[in-house]
Amino acid sequence: MNTLPIRLRRLSASTIALLAALALSAAGPAVAATAPNTAGQSTTSLRNTSTVSAQSLAQMVAGPKATVSNASVSGKDVQIGTVKGLPGDGNAITEGVALSTGSLVDPDPTADSDTDITRSAVLGPNDALDTTGDFGVVEDPAGLAKVAGTDVYDEAVLEFDVTATSSNIVLYYSLGSEEYAGATEGTPASWQSRGYKDPLSIQVNGTECAHVPGTQTAVSAASINESSNAAYYTANVSGHTPGQIPVEFNGYTSALPCQASVTPGQKVHVRVAIADAQDGQLDSTVLLRTQGLGFTDKPITDPCNAKAGSCDIPGNSNGSNGAKNGKDSATPPGQGKPGVTDYSAASPTASPKKTVAGLPLTGTQALFLGGIALLLLAGGGVALMLRRRRLTGSEAG
Numbered sequence: 001m002n003t004l005p006i007r008l009r010r011l012s013a014s015t016i017a018l019l020a021a022l023a024l025s026a027a028g029p030a031v032a033a034t035a036p037n038t039a040g041q042s043t044t045s046l047r048n049t050s051t052v053s054a055q056s057l058a059q060m061v062a063g064p065k066a067t068v069s070n071a072s073v074s075g076k077d078v079q080i081g082t083v084k085g086l087p088g089d090g091n092a093i094t095e096g097v098a099l100s101t102g103s104l105v106d107p108d109p110t111a112d113s114d115t116d117i118t119r120s121a122v123l124g125p126n127d128a129l130d131t132t133g134d135f136g137v138v139e140d141p142a143g144l145a146k147v148a149g150t151d152v153y154d155e156a157v158l159e160f161d162v163t164a165t166s167s168n169i170v171l172y173y174s175l176g177s178e179e180y181a182g183a184t185e186g187t188p189a190s191w192q193s194r195g196y197k198d199p200l201s202i203q204v205n206g207t208e209c210a211h212v213p214g215t216q217t218a219v220s221a222a223s224i225n226e227s228s229n230a231a232y233y234t235a236n237v238s239g240h241t242p243g244q245i246p247v248e249f250n251g252y253t254s255a256l257p258c259q260a261s262v263t264p265g266q267k268v269h270v271r272v273a274i275a276d277a278q279d280g281q282l283d284s285t286v287l288l289r290t291q292g293l294g295f296t297d298k299p300i301t302d303p304c305n306a307k308a309g310s311c312d313i314p315g316n317s318n319g320s321n322g323a324k325n326g327k328d329s330a331t332p333p334g335q336g337k338p339g340v341t342d343y344s345a346a347s348p349t350a351s352p353k354k355t356v357a358g359l360p361l362t363g364t365q366a367l368f369l370g371g372i373a374l375l376l377l378a379g380g381g382v383a384l385m386l387r388r389r390r391l392t393g394s395e396a397g
Contacts, residue, residue, distance in 0.1 A: 038085075038124035038246040043104040045081035046073065052081050057097045058160035061171070063291040067163040069267070074141045075156035078103040078114075078133070083122050083287065087246050091254040092234075093174040096290040098122060099156040101198060101276040102133030102283030121283035122176070124246030126236050129181040131248050134280040142273035147218065148199040153280035158288075159271035164262040165295045171258040171270065172292035173210065175200055178282035179221045180251030181237050197222040198284035203271045204260035213256065221284070224253050232256065248283075255289060262295070 044052050054071040060082065062068050073080050081104045084095040098104055102121035107114035117133040135154050144152045179198055197220045202210035210219045212232070217223050224232050236243035237250040262268045270293070274286045 037106070037120065041083075041085035041123050041246070043081055043083045043098070043120060043122055045079070045104045046077040047105065048081070054158065054160070057082070057158060058162070060290055061097050061288045062160075062162045062293045066293070069161045070269075071158070071160035073156075073158050074139075075099070075154075076103075076135050076137065078105050078117070079135075079154070079156040080104070080158060086122070086287075087124070092252075093172065093255050093287040093289045093292070096292060097158070097288040098285055099158055099272060099274050099288075100133070100283055100285040101154040101156065101274060101280070102131060102285070104285075120248060121178075121285050122248055124248060126242035126245065126248055126250065129178065129237060129240065129242055129250055130281070131178050131283050132281050133283055136280060140275070142201055142271065142275075144199045144201055144273055144275040147201055148197060148275070148277040150278050152199065152275035152277055155273060155275035157271065157273040159269065161267040161269050162293065164264050164266055164268050166264055166297045167261060168296050168298070169204055169258075169260050169262045169268055169270075170294055170296065171202065171204075171209075172255045172289040173202060173258060173272070174253050174255050174287045174289075175219055175221070175224070175284065176247065176249030176252035176287065177221045177284040178248075178250050179284060180225065180235065180249075181240070181282075198277050198282075199275055200284070200286055201271070201273045202258045202286075203269075204258065204262070205269050207260060209258040209260050210256070211258075219253065219256060221251065225251065249285070255292075264295075 046052050046054075054073045055068065057073070057080065058068045058071040059066070079100050079102070081098060082096065083098045083104065086092070086094045088094045100121045103114070103117040104120060104122055106120050106123070107117040116135060118131050119127060121131055121133060133154065137154050138151070140152055140155055142155060142157050144155060177198060200210050200219055201208060208218070211217060212219055212223055212229050223229060226233060226235055232253050233251060234245070234254070235251050236245045236247065242250070272286060272288065274284055276282070276284065
């Protein structure tokens with residue numbers, strides 16, 4: 001196990017919020033508040049118990065006619081729910097169920113429980129490189145410490161049973177994370193490259209299937225990024241500057257297929273879990289496509305990626321997830337292309353030009369430079385956007 005022998009935990013978000021408020025007050029009206037969320041985007045969470053439940057989330061993923069049972073969740077209520085209106089082309093997940101190590105919803109300023117939430121971990125624009133919901137939770141019901149090889153925090157879990165209609169199950173998912181951001185000006189390597197690899201686990205009947213396509217490598221910010229398996233990656237950060245794609249993630253994967261063999265007519269147990277590794281800072285989120293779970297008798301031979309691939313499940317007369325009877329047994333991640341917004345000019349990525357379907361940017365990015373400068377002066381050089389992490393000679397690779 002490769003862990004940090006000494007972990008310097010960040011100041012609590014409530015303390016930082018107080019310092020920031022004082023700094024912003026001193027800086028005067030020239031310092032803007034947090035930018036409003038991108039128009040057309042929305043999230044719900046288990047805090048909305050009248051509309052969201054473990055059963056409704058599982059049914060949303062499996063489709064309205066799928067036989068779903070024994071659904072359960074673990075984590076804070078704001079960590080698990082739904083998201084809608086995210087940007088993306090045919091190979092992105094723009095709506096569905098979300099599980100995050102942070103909060104899906106913006107903090108309620110009147111709720112004591114929300115003092116350790118900076119803002120929504122999902123909703124655009126990319127307002128900051130260090131969005132964090134640090135709940136201090138150390139429980140590990142999904143055993144993700146073994147996956148991560150270190151301590152884990154703020155775990156979120158959704159699990160359920162679904163009855164198989166064919167011999168193969170496919171579940172489309174995507175990973176987005178703040179860990180893709182750079183660390184400091186002097187050490188620009190992103191946090192994921194320095195050992196902070198928030199673990200994602202998707203199991204079917206107890207077997208892991210969240211793998212980089214064509215490999216047995218677990219999907220994480222360390223295995224899919226600008227230098228590893230880049231075909232499945234989209235950056236939303238340039239050095240220490242947030243990108244222009246209207247989603248809070250500093251980077252995210254395309255839709256990826258979890259695949260496994262199952263027995264038709266039998267219940268299949270699906271478990272999805274995500275957690276922070278080594279400390280509770282910088283949010284990571286897994287998205288599960290609406291009706292993105294299906295069954296087929298044919299293998300996936302052309303998994304989608306950031307630049308190619310269909311994201312379709314092969315046509316199969318026996319496959320059904322309730323949304324489609326026959327043909328594709330799960331709805332592919334693409335939402336169509338209802339008006340394409342080209343972010344290539346503003347995007348920090350150096351990859352070839354590509355279009356991203358979604359809603360146009362609204363509002364402006366927040367300008368916290370004045371507050372950060374004052375915090376630097378008052379806090380002896382502790383920048384708000386940097387986590388107080390101490391990397392030793394034994395840091396993970």
